[in-house]
Amino acid sequence: MKNSKITRRTFIGAVAATGxxxxxxxxxxxxxxxxxxxxxxxxxxxxxLRKIEPLSPLSxxxxxxxxxxxxxxxxxFDDDYKDxxxxxxxxxxxxxxxxxxxNLIGKxxxxxxxxxxxxxxxxxxxxxxxxxxxxxxxENPHRLHLGKIGLRLLKADGSEAQADDIKDIEQKLDLWTxxxxxxxxxxxxxxxxxxxAHPTHDLLAVSIESGLLAEGKLAVRLAFPYGSQxxxxxxxxxxxxxxSKVISQTANRAEIQRVLDNDKYFTSVSWSGNAKxxxxxxxxxxxxxxxxxxxxxxxxxxxxxxxxxxxxxxxxFAASENYWKDFWTKGAAVELIxxxxxxxxELERRIVLSQYLTAINCSGSLPPxxxxxxxxxxxxxxxxxxxxxxxxxFALWNRLPMLEKSLDWYARVLPSAKAxxxxxxxxxxRWAKMTDASGRDSPSGIGxxxxxxxxxxxxxxxLCYQLKPTRTTLLKFKQIVEETAEFMDSFxxxxxxxxRYVLGPPVIPAQENHPAKExxxxxxxxxxxxxxxxxxxxxxxxxxxKRNPRWDDVIKKLSPLPVKDGVYMAHENCPQTFTERxxxxxxxxxxxxxxxxxxxxKETMRRTLRKVMKEWKWEDxxxxxxxxxxxxxxxxxxxxxxxxxxxxxxxxxxxAANGHNYQxxxxxxxxxxxxxxxxxxxxxxxxxxxxxxxxxxxxxxxWKVRVEDFNAALFQTI
Numbered sequence: 140m141k142n143s144k145i146t147r148r149t150f151i152g153a154v155a156a157t158g159x160x161x162x163x164x165x166x167x168x169x170x171x172x173x174x175x176x177x178x179x180x181x182x183x184x185x186x187x188l189r190k191i192e193p194l195s196p197l198s199x200x201x202x203x204x205x206x207x208x209x210x211x212x213x214x215x216f217d218d219d220y221k222d223x224x225x226x227x228x229x230x231x232x233x234x235x236x237x238x239x240x241x242n243l244i245g246k247x248x249x250x251x252x253x254x255x256x257x258x259x260x261x262x263x264x265x266x267x268x269x270x271x272x273x274x275x276x277x278e279n280p281h282r283l284h285l286g287k288i289g290l291r292l293l294k295a296d297g298s299e300a301q302a303d304d305i306k307d308i309e310q311k312l313d314l315w316t317x318x319x320x321x322x323x324x325x326x327x328x329x330x331x332x333x334x335x336a337h338p339t340h341d342l343l344a345v346s347i348e349s350g351l352l353a354e355g356k357l358a359v360r361l362a363f364p365y366g367s368q369x370x371x372x373x374x375x376x377x378x379x380x381x382x383s384k385v386i387s388q389t390a391n392r393a394e395i396q397r398v399l400d401n402d403k404y405f406t407s408v409s410w411s412g413n414a415k416x417x418x419x420x421x422x423x424x425x426x427x428x429x430x431x432x433x434x435x436x437x438x439x440x441x442x443x444x445x446x447x448x449x450x451x452x453x454x455x456f457a458a459s460e461n462y463w464k465d466f467w468t469k470g471a472a473v474e475l476i477x478x479x480x481x482x483x484x485e486l487e488r489r490i491v492l493s494q495y496l497t498a499i500n501c502s503g504s505l506p507p508x509x510x511x512x513x514x515x516x517x518x519x520x521x522x523x524x525x526x527x528x529x530x531x532x533f534a535l536w537n538r539l540p541m542l543e544k545s546l547d548w549y550a551r552v553l554p555s556a557k558a559x560x561x562x563x564x565x566x567x568x569r570w571a572k573m574t575d576a577s578g579r580d581s582p583s584g585i586g587x588x589x590x591x592x593x594x595x596x597x598x599x600x601x602l603c604y605q606l607k608p609t610r611t612t613l614l615k616f617k618q619i620v621e622e623t624a625e626f627m628d629s630f631x632x633x634x635x636x637x638x639r640y641v642l643g644p645p646v647i648p649a650q651e652n653h654p655a656k657e658x659x660x661x662x663x664x665x666x667x668x669x670x671x672x673x674x675x676x677x678x679x680x681x682x683x684x685k686r687n688p689r690w691d692d693v694i695k696k697l698s699p700l701p702v703k704d705g706v707y708m709a710h711e712n713c714p715q716t717f718t719e720r721x722x723x724x725x726x727x728x729x730x731x732x733x734x735x736x737x738x739x740x741k742e743t744m745r746r747t748l749r750k751v752m753k754e755w756k757w758e759d760x761x762x763x764x765x766x767x768x769x770x771x772x773x774x775x776x777x778x779x780x781x782x783x784x785x786x787x788x789x790x791x792x793x794x795a796a797n798g799h800n801y802q803x804x805x806x807x808x809x810x811x812x813x814x815x816x817x818x819x820x821x822x823x824x825x826x827x828x829x830x831x832x833x834x835x836x837x838x839x840x841x842w843k844v845r846v847e848d849f850n851a852a853l854f855q856t857i
Contacts, residue, residue: 175474175847181314181467183476184491185745185796185843188310191216191302193223194807195311195726195795197319198513199334200499201462202541204230204341205512206288209302210310212321212332213345213359215289216302223699224799224807225437227284229512230341232442234280234519234575235366235402240271248272248582253645253656255260257518260563260645263582265814273582278368281518282508283399285440286406287373288343290332291327291358291425292351300325312797314495317463318456325351336499337455338462340446342439344455352428359426359436360419361408366399370805372515383422387445395424396444405445410436466498470848471536473824477843484785485794490820492633492798493813494536501529501812502541505548511810513799520575524592524649527599527733528763528811528818534602535821535857537848543603549596549619552578560626569593588647588655590630591664591726594671596623601674604681613682624675625794627668628689631697639698642668642839643710649726650709660698660711666730666738669697673737700738701732706747707739722759725751725768732771735857745775752780757789762800762812765792773823773837774830781823781837785816825854 177321186197198207207226209216214226235567251265266273310321319334330349337344351357361542363383364373374380382397387394392409393416408416414430428434435452439445450458467547473490475483500511510516526545533541542713549556549570556568561571570593571578572586580587600616631640641659648661672694678685701711709720727747731739748771756766768784777791786792791802792812800812823837824846830836835844 154853173709175845176316177467177472178315180472180474180476180487180825181491184488185314186492188796189308191219191308193220193798194794194801195797196220196224197310197797198496198499199317199319199336199343199459200512200545201336201338201340202499202502203334203504203512206321206334206336206343207513208321208334210305210308210321210323211290211330211536212319212334213289214287215292215300217287217289219302221371222804225284225352225373225514226287227372227512227514228286228288228343228440228516229282229372229519230285231503231512231576233283233285233404233440235283235399236280237275237278237368238328238400238848239275239279243272246272248276252289252401255645258564261565262587262645263580264584264587266582266584266667277573277581277583278518280519281366281368283366283402284364284371284373285404285701286438287343287360287362287364288438289360289362290330290347291360293356295326301464305330314491315463315467316456317459325357330357333456335456335459337450338458340439340450340767341441342446342450342455344437344450344452345435346452346456347434348380348432350432352434353430353432355427356378358428361395361406361424361426361438362393363397363406363422366402368515368518370515372519378421381422383424385418388416392449393424403442405441405443405631407439407441407445407449408436409449409451410434450509463752466538470494470538471821472845472847473820474845474847475842477845478841480782480839480842482782483842486782486786486820488746489794489798489813489816493817494792496798496808496813497529497532497810497817498538498541501814502533502538502544504544506530506545507810509806510808513808516806517573520573520581521597522573522586522592523570524572524813525763526592527595528556529814531599531602531813532817532821534606535818535825535849535853537850539603542599546596546599546603546616548576548578553622555579557622560629564749565626566629567627568619568622569626570596570623574805577743585647585651589644590642590646591649591661591667593623593627593630594667596620597671597674597678600678601856602853604678605856606850610682610745613678613700617678617682620675620678624672624687627671627675628687628693631693633696638696640696641698647805648710649729650720650724652720652723653709653713657712658710660701661709662700662707662727663729663733665697665700666734669694669738670734702740702743705743705748707743721751721754724761724764725755725819728771729767730771731774736774741775744771745777748772748777748780749774752784757787760789760791762791762802762809763815765789765812766815769819769837773819774827776831778823778839779838780840781819782839785819805828821849822854822857825851826848827854827857830854 167362215227250261252259305323307324321332333346365377367374382398386396395406419425475487501507506521508521560569571580573581643659645655672690701708731744769781772781799808802809
């Protein structure tokens with residue numbers, strides 16, 4: 140297995156590796172009047188692996204902390220996964236910053252000035268002559284792999300086991316309880332490992348049963364890496380650059396202090412029964428049981444001080460069972476298994492697994508990175524335009540608190556966003572694109588020139604208000620809405636000759652392959668500007684404040700959506716419609732898919748959708764493009780196209796056995812695809828503003844769609 144090449148065929152194998160699932164005929168027709176059997180719905184899609192799947196490891200987590208394991212239930216054979224899906228232990232607070240090179244200390248990163256209607260506006264896009272500085276700011280801070288927890292398996296000859304030495308693998312993630320159970324044989328002896336994350340602590344609990352424990356052939360190894368900006372989030376070749384020090388130890392507990400440059404955190408291990416914790420070598424520790432066939436332990440990570448009262452492993456398993464039962468029974472549900480379309484079971488599987496994956500990766504106190512807490516993408520930083528795709532769906536699926544957790548971050552970084560707008564000569568708050576917990580913009584040739592993340596906070600605030608229409612909600616988001624709208628008012632240029640407001644240049648639209656200096660009036664962004672400013676003024680009226688007349692003026696005189704040859708274009712200055720740039724995101728569809736399309740002509744959008752479906756280069760798209768296209772098709776009444784879009788057979792739209800939406804070797808999972816799928820399915824199942832008055836209006840009429848516990852009123856507004 141070591142250094143095995145990961146190919147497209149390997150990924151297809153991972154998608155198919157769902158053995159052990161219940162065999163259910165799509166022709167079965169339970170009584171439609173009964174409630175959905177949530178347990179059956181969820182557990183028939185429990186991932187079951189029977190071999191090492193480097194692109195489909197299983198994870199446990201809680202939105203703030205996650206742990207991804209190999210076929211042993213821990214991170215024993217991480218080398219076999221490192222070039223496919225690295226096995227990481229991650230948290231929202233776990234970041235590392237490398238020391239700045241001496242030659243950069245005291246230097247100022249030089250921004251690039253763009254001509255913006257007779258004034259110069261500076262952006263973090265330049266790398267010419269300052270590549271090292273550019274790279275340092277992009278790569279730091281980076282999210283950190285907090286520590287590897289694996290088995291130490293000794294063969295009869297005393298050597299350590301390799302991945303090929305374990306046999307008869309059967310590993311299952313029980314979605315109903317959040318517990319991974321891994322069974323395998325090593326030299327003829329059975330090993331059973333149960334792995335779980337605590338629902339409210341950054342803590343992993345593990346139970347191991349095997350005769351190998353008493354024989355001294357099985358122990359647990361804990362190892363710590365230096366930080367890295369790579370996908371692996373770990374550098375195992377720099378032991379001199381960090382410290383791992385046991386600061387306290389008793390008969391059943393050990394505490395380790397970790398120091399990496401100016402960053403520090405703590406790891407606490409507690410175990411039951413007779414076992415010994417000892418240092419194996421620098422940064423490596425071993426927990427060895429003594430003459431017993433079961434080992435249970437808890438391992439917690441903390442940023443400031445060791446966790447004082449660690450929950451026991453038994454308590455953690457019980458807490459997980461209660462948490463996930465509540466998750467699956469109290470949120471909304473969609474069941475498709477009664478449908479005769481052979482694709483229904485696969486779509487239902489994707490829906491169930493996407494709920495689990497977004498819960499453990501995207502429901503924390505920070506907007507998530509595109510790979511969540513599973514592995515690193517873009518150095519662990521998150522992209523604010525993608526926050527919508529990760530988390531807006533929580534509101535639709537009646538899990539609003541999972542969205543709300545991350546919204547407080549916008550208030551924390553508001554001063555940074557306002558400073559960015561002022562530095563560029565604009566009012567209000569300009570939200571970064573690629574950032575970290577500080578809210579600082581990262582240099583990029585594209586990111587700083589994007590604008591479609593700007594209205595997002597208003598959209599989130601509106602979701603919260605529709606579900607909790609109180610003055611408390613209005614006051615909570617008042618400043619965020621106001622400052623966001625102030626920037627949106629000041630950014631467009633008033634073109635007096637045509638009596639209209641123009642977005643850009645410079646601007647890069649959601650379809651990112653358009654040059655900033657030659658782009659203006661992107662279709663989706665115009666529609667989103669109209670939405671954001673209108674909602675901001677509605678927000679004022681709800682609070683008893685007069686509408687802002689400047690915002691109304693921009694709304695009234697905003698440029699029309701650009702059309703050429705009867706279809707919507709990515710932006711007004713496109714040289715052709717689709718012949719030159721029909722790759723990346725078909726973002727024009729979002730104007731009447733993501734949004735309600737107040738400025739959209741439906742027949743023009745229908746022609747656009749059909750042209751996109753026929754001519755777009757789908758192999759060069761991204762995971763969220765398929766649900767976006769499905770939403771547009773649904774709103775237009777093209778329900779068969781909506782299903783086709785959701786399940787297009789393209790390289791970027793596969794979902795592995797664990798539910799991961801693979802994109803490319805350095806992006807082996809893509810949570811915007813999972814979150815987008817959930818948003819689209821909810822919309823198709825429940826309807827939208829001005830939807831036909833019929834059940835599941837976004838699905839073909841011959842599909843049997845059962846829905847439960849959605850907030851119907853919300854869907855009349857989106």
